[in-house]
Amino acid sequence: MHIALGVRSSDFPIDDFLDAPGKTDAVISVAADPAQTTTTHLAFSGNPKRRGGEWRIRDQYSHRHPAWTSSTGFPATYDPKNPPFILIFKVGKSFHARFAFEKQLLALNASRRPIGMPAANTGIGIAPTALLATFKVPDPSRFDAFLSQADIISVEDFDPKNISDGRKRIIAAVVRRLGQQAFRRKLVSAYAGQCAMTQCNTLWVLEAAHISPYRGLKTNTIANGLLLRADVHTLFDLALISVDPKKLIVKASRLLRGSQYEALNGRGLRLPAKSSLHPSAAALEYHFSQFHG
Known part of the structure; x- marks a missing residue:
């Protein structure tokens, strides 16, 4: 079974949506639930010779995405009076799959739906914030925001003649990475000079x-700080590594699977000896809410 998405046009740049310009195939990782704990690949194919470039979702007969199964309420038989709509949201660089019945969409205020929905059976459009909230699609993670901004940040041209300036930049960068010195000294003392995650x-x-x-x-x-090794600090800032605020264990994103950082997943956070120096529960909860799981 294949699901037709539509034909590429200026109003429907499906290959751009899939980050596959100029390609005829694309495979993306798509989350099935708000917590992003169930994530499965979706395979797409584009046929430039069919109707000007039609795109379809492949392999949905024997490899149904978990967002579109009976356990989620997806119908086993098609009802033309209330058909299901397949929904794929893109937030930053992340994809999220949902579905909705036509009557459910019609019950929504028009301002909550993309223009043309549900009259149009295929196509894409800007999803209003209210629609994202209706289907519990999470906001962009820190990592998604980083990827989006990294695409547009300009890089200075390297000038090998300006070695002196280069040395100053390196020294300044190291100083910045070491953090505000008073803040860092307090954390070094509290954590006895050991990384809270790697020791x-x-x-x-x-x-x-x-x-x-x-x-x-x-x-x-x-209370708003952790002493971390430089590389772990970067991953922590990107919320690819976080701390479960209830269990106080390290959580590593699925994007780190197969790397050395996967070993940190489930490891207990090393805390200061004095409970008064422990990290704030509220701060940990905030960071964990940004975690790219």
Whole structure:
């Protein structure tokens, strides 16, 4: 069974939507639930010779995506009076699958639906924020936001003649990475000079990580910080690594599977000896809400 998505046009740039411009096939990872715990690949194929470039979702007969199964309420038989609509949302760089019955869509206020839905059976459009909330599609993660911004951030041309300036930039970058010194010194003392996740004790690579984003001196408190190894700090800032605020264990994103960082998943967070120096539960909950699981 294949599901037709429609033909590429200026109003329906499906290959751009799938990050596959100029291609005839694409495979994407699509989450089936708001927590992104059930994620499965979807295969798409485009036929440039058919109707000007038709795209379809493949393999939905024997490899049905978990968002469109009987366990989610997806119908086993087609009812032309109330057909199901397959919905694929793209938020940042992440994809999310849902479905809705036609009557459910018609019951929504018109401002909650993309223009043309449900009259049009195929196509894409800008999904209003209210529609995302209706289907519990999560906001962009920090990692999605990073990828979106990284695509447009310009990179300075390298000038090999300006070695002196290059040295200054390197030194300044190291100082920034070490964090605000007073904040870092407090965390080094609280965590006895060891990374809270890896137990690395090489001070030169240990950094002061903010749990909730830095917003002035008031956020430079031990309760809003963790002492982390530099590479883990980067992944923590991108929310590819986080901390379960209830169990106080490290969580590593599925995007890190197969890497050395996968071993951190499930590891207990190393806490300061004094409970008064432990990280804020509220700050950990905020960061975990941004986790790209």
